[in-house]
Amino acid sequence: MSHNTFxxxxxxxxxxxxxxxxxxCVVDGCPPNLALDEAFIQQFLDQRRPGTSRFVTQRxxxxxxxxxxxxxxxxxxxxxxxxxxxxxxxxxxxxxRSKDYGEIRDRYRPGHADxxxxxxxxxxxxxxxxxSSARETAARVAAGAVxxxxxxxxxxxxxxxxxxxxxxxxxxxxxxxxxxxNPFWCPDAEMVPV
Numbered sequence: 001m002s003h004n005t006f007x008x009x010x011x012x013x014x015x016x017x018x019x020x021x022x023x024x025c026v027v028d029g030c031p032p033n034l035a036l037d038e039a040f041i042q043q044f045l046d047q048r049r050p051g052t053s054r055f056v057t058q059r060x061x062x063x064x065x066x067x068x069x070x071x072x073x074x075x076x077x078x079x080x081x082x083x084x085x086x087x088x089x090x091x092x093x094x095x096x097r098s099k100d101y102g103e104i105r106d107r108y109r110p111g112h113a114d115x116x117x118x119x120x121x122x123x124x125x126x127x128x129x130x131x132s133s134a135r136e137t138a139a140r141v142a143a144g145a146v147x148x149x150x151x152x153x154x155x156x157x158x159x160x161x162x163x164x165x166x167x168x169x170x171x172x173x174x175x176x177x178x179x180x181x182n183p184f185w186c187p188d189a190e191m192v193p194v
Contacts, residue, residue: 010150012143016093018133024090025139027146030070032084034149041065041089041145048141065142066090082149089142093135160187167191 005013009029016023045063070087073080108114118124148157158176161184162169169188179185182192 010147012140014136014139014143016091016136016139018093018135020093022090022092023136023139024068024088025143027070027087027089027143030082030084030087030146030150032082034082035079036067036071036082036087036146036149037080038065038067040149041067041142044141044145044148045091045138048137062094063091063138066092082146087146089139089146091138091142159185161185162187 004015005011007029011028012025013028014023014025042063042065045065048063066089067080068088068090070083070085071080072083108118114124151157158179160176160179162171164184169186169191171188173188173190175187175189178187178189182189184192186192
Protein backbone atom coordinates (compact mmCIF):
# COMPACT_ATOMS: atom_id res chain seq x y z
CA MET A 1 0.00 0.00 0.00
CA SER A 2 1.44 3.36 -1.01
CA HIS A 3 -0.30 5.60 1.56
CA ASN A 4 -0.37 8.44 -0.96
CA THR A 5 -4.15 8.15 -1.40
CA PHE A 6 -6.69 8.55 1.41
CA UNK A 7 -10.45 8.22 1.54
CA UNK A 8 -13.20 6.60 -0.48
CA UNK A 9 -16.09 8.98 -1.20
CA UNK A 10 -13.80 12.00 -0.80
CA UNK A 11 -10.41 10.82 -2.04
CA UNK A 12 -7.12 12.69 -1.77
CA UNK A 13 -3.89 11.71 -3.51
CA UNK A 14 -0.79 13.73 -2.65
CA UNK A 15 2.19 14.00 -4.98
CA UNK A 16 5.62 15.61 -5.17
CA UNK A 17 8.75 15.76 -3.05
CA UNK A 18 10.37 18.19 -0.66
CA UNK A 19 13.07 19.15 -3.16
CA UNK A 20 11.21 18.59 -6.42
CA UNK A 21 9.81 21.44 -8.51
CA UNK A 22 6.41 21.27 -6.80
CA UNK A 23 4.08 19.23 -4.66
CA UNK A 24 0.34 19.05 -4.48
CA CYS A 25 -2.73 16.89 -4.46
CA VAL A 26 -5.68 15.68 -6.46
CA VAL A 27 -9.04 15.75 -4.68
CA ASP A 28 -11.76 13.54 -6.14
CA GLY A 29 -15.32 13.30 -4.90
CA CYS A 30 -15.98 16.98 -4.30
CA PRO A 31 -19.54 17.92 -5.30
CA PRO A 32 -20.13 20.61 -7.94
CA ASN A 33 -21.14 24.23 -7.36
CA LEU A 34 -19.20 24.83 -4.13
CA ALA A 35 -17.42 28.18 -3.93
CA LEU A 36 -13.67 27.53 -4.08
CA ASP A 37 -10.81 29.85 -4.94
CA GLU A 38 -7.10 30.02 -4.21
CA ALA A 39 -7.57 32.67 -1.49
CA PHE A 40 -9.80 30.34 0.53
CA ILE A 41 -7.21 27.54 0.41
CA GLN A 42 -4.32 29.96 0.98
CA GLN A 43 -5.54 31.08 4.41
CA PHE A 44 -4.97 27.55 5.74
CA LEU A 45 -1.62 27.13 4.02
CA ASP A 46 -0.46 30.40 5.57
CA GLN A 47 -1.06 28.91 9.02
CA ARG A 48 1.32 25.98 8.36
CA ARG A 49 3.86 27.91 6.27
CA PRO A 50 7.52 27.13 7.03
CA GLY A 51 9.94 29.71 8.42
CA THR A 52 7.40 31.26 10.80
CA SER A 53 9.09 30.30 14.09
CA ARG A 54 12.35 28.85 15.38
CA PHE A 55 10.58 25.52 15.98
CA VAL A 56 9.96 24.75 12.30
CA THR A 57 12.15 24.54 9.21
CA GLN A 58 13.67 27.88 8.25
CA ARG A 59 13.00 27.26 4.59
CA UNK A 60 11.29 30.36 3.19
CA UNK A 61 8.41 29.00 1.13
CA UNK A 62 5.43 31.14 0.21
CA UNK A 63 3.32 27.99 -0.25
CA UNK A 64 1.25 29.72 -2.92
CA UNK A 65 -1.44 27.32 -4.11
CA UNK A 66 -2.53 27.12 -7.74
CA UNK A 67 -5.78 25.46 -8.74
CA UNK A 68 -5.04 23.55 -11.95
CA UNK A 69 -8.39 21.82 -12.53
CA UNK A 70 -11.83 21.13 -11.13
CA UNK A 71 -12.96 24.76 -10.71
CA UNK A 72 -14.81 26.95 -13.19
CA UNK A 73 -15.86 30.59 -13.32
CA UNK A 74 -17.76 32.65 -15.86
CA UNK A 75 -20.41 35.37 -15.90
CA UNK A 76 -23.09 32.86 -14.78
CA UNK A 77 -21.31 31.78 -11.59
CA UNK A 78 -20.89 33.99 -8.55
CA UNK A 79 -17.15 33.36 -8.50
CA UNK A 80 -15.12 30.18 -8.97
CA UNK A 81 -17.08 27.00 -8.21
CA UNK A 82 -16.21 23.32 -8.15
CA UNK A 83 -17.24 21.32 -11.21
CA UNK A 84 -17.58 17.89 -9.61
CA UNK A 85 -14.46 16.68 -11.43
CA UNK A 86 -11.05 16.06 -9.81
CA UNK A 87 -9.50 19.17 -8.31
CA UNK A 88 -5.76 19.41 -8.83
CA UNK A 89 -3.79 21.74 -6.54
CA UNK A 90 -0.12 22.63 -6.92
CA UNK A 91 2.34 24.35 -4.58
CA UNK A 92 5.71 25.20 -6.09
CA UNK A 93 8.92 24.65 -4.12
CA UNK A 94 10.88 27.88 -4.38
CA UNK A 95 13.50 27.59 -1.60
CA UNK A 96 15.03 24.14 -1.96
CA ARG A 97 18.68 24.04 -1.00
CA SER A 98 19.51 20.50 -2.04
CA LYS A 99 23.25 21.07 -1.75
CA ASP A 100 22.79 21.50 2.02
CA TYR A 101 22.16 17.74 2.23
CA GLY A 102 25.28 16.60 0.34
CA GLU A 103 27.22 15.76 3.50
CA ILE A 104 24.51 13.41 4.80
CA ARG A 105 23.70 11.56 1.61
CA ASP A 106 25.19 8.38 3.08
CA ARG A 107 23.96 8.87 6.66
CA TYR A 108 20.54 8.38 8.19
CA ARG A 109 19.25 11.26 10.33
CA PRO A 110 17.96 10.34 13.80
CA GLY A 111 14.30 11.20 14.24
CA HIS A 112 13.60 11.15 10.49
CA ALA A 113 12.19 8.46 8.24
CA ASP A 114 15.42 8.09 6.23
CA UNK A 115 16.20 4.51 7.28
CA UNK A 116 12.58 3.31 7.20
CA UNK A 117 12.02 4.80 3.76
CA UNK A 118 15.20 3.23 2.40
CA UNK A 119 14.29 -0.17 3.82
CA UNK A 120 10.72 -0.04 2.50
CA UNK A 121 11.38 1.27 -1.00
CA UNK A 122 15.08 0.60 -1.62
CA UNK A 123 15.65 4.18 -2.69
CA UNK A 124 15.93 7.32 -0.57
CA UNK A 125 15.82 10.98 -1.51
CA UNK A 126 18.28 12.30 1.07
CA UNK A 127 17.52 15.92 0.09
CA UNK A 128 15.15 16.76 2.91
CA UNK A 129 13.44 13.39 3.03
CA UNK A 130 11.57 13.47 -0.30
CA UNK A 131 8.05 12.14 0.30
CA SER A 132 8.72 11.58 4.01
CA SER A 133 9.35 15.29 4.58
CA ALA A 134 6.95 17.41 6.62
CA ARG A 135 6.78 19.54 3.47
CA GLU A 136 4.30 16.96 2.15
CA THR A 137 1.77 18.19 4.72
CA ALA A 138 1.22 21.32 2.62
CA ALA A 139 -0.72 19.18 0.14
CA ARG A 140 -2.80 17.69 2.94
CA VAL A 141 -3.64 21.14 4.28
CA ALA A 142 -4.73 22.26 0.80
CA ALA A 143 -6.95 19.17 0.47
CA GLY A 144 -8.34 19.86 3.93
CA ALA A 145 -9.42 23.31 2.79
CA VAL A 146 -11.44 21.69 -0.01
CA UNK A 147 -12.95 19.29 2.56
CA UNK A 148 -14.01 22.30 4.64
CA UNK A 149 -16.07 23.52 1.68
CA UNK A 150 -17.74 20.12 1.41
CA UNK A 151 -18.59 20.10 5.14
CA UNK A 152 -20.06 23.60 5.01
CA UNK A 153 -20.03 26.52 7.42
CA UNK A 154 -21.94 24.87 10.28
CA UNK A 155 -18.99 22.75 11.44
CA UNK A 156 -16.01 23.98 13.46
CA UNK A 157 -12.70 22.16 13.05
CA UNK A 158 -9.91 22.81 15.54
CA UNK A 159 -6.77 21.11 16.71
CA UNK A 160 -4.31 21.58 19.54
CA UNK A 161 -1.06 20.13 20.87
CA UNK A 162 -1.78 18.70 24.32
CA UNK A 163 1.44 16.79 25.02
CA UNK A 164 5.00 16.56 23.71
CA UNK A 165 6.91 13.75 25.39
CA UNK A 166 6.40 14.09 29.14
CA UNK A 167 5.19 17.71 28.85
CA UNK A 168 1.38 17.65 29.07
CA UNK A 169 -0.99 20.57 29.40
CA UNK A 170 -3.19 21.25 32.40
CA UNK A 171 -6.65 20.80 30.89
CA UNK A 172 -8.18 23.16 33.46
CA UNK A 173 -6.31 25.99 31.68
CA UNK A 174 -7.65 25.05 28.22
CA UNK A 175 -8.15 28.17 26.07
CA UNK A 176 -8.88 27.76 22.36
CA UNK A 177 -7.84 31.36 21.65
CA UNK A 178 -4.37 30.57 23.00
CA UNK A 179 -3.77 28.10 20.14
CA UNK A 180 -3.61 31.04 17.72
CA UNK A 181 -0.99 32.93 19.70
CA ASN A 182 1.86 30.42 19.99
CA PRO A 183 3.89 28.33 17.52
CA PHE A 184 2.82 25.02 19.10
CA TRP A 185 -0.95 25.50 18.77
CA CYS A 186 -1.07 24.81 22.51
CA PRO A 187 -4.25 25.74 24.46
CA ASP A 188 -2.35 26.13 27.76
CA ALA A 189 -0.36 29.39 27.83
CA GLU A 190 1.75 28.26 30.79
CA MET A 191 3.17 25.33 28.80
CA VAL A 192 4.65 27.47 26.01
CA PRO A 193 8.06 29.06 26.61
CA VAL A 194 8.23 32.80 25.99
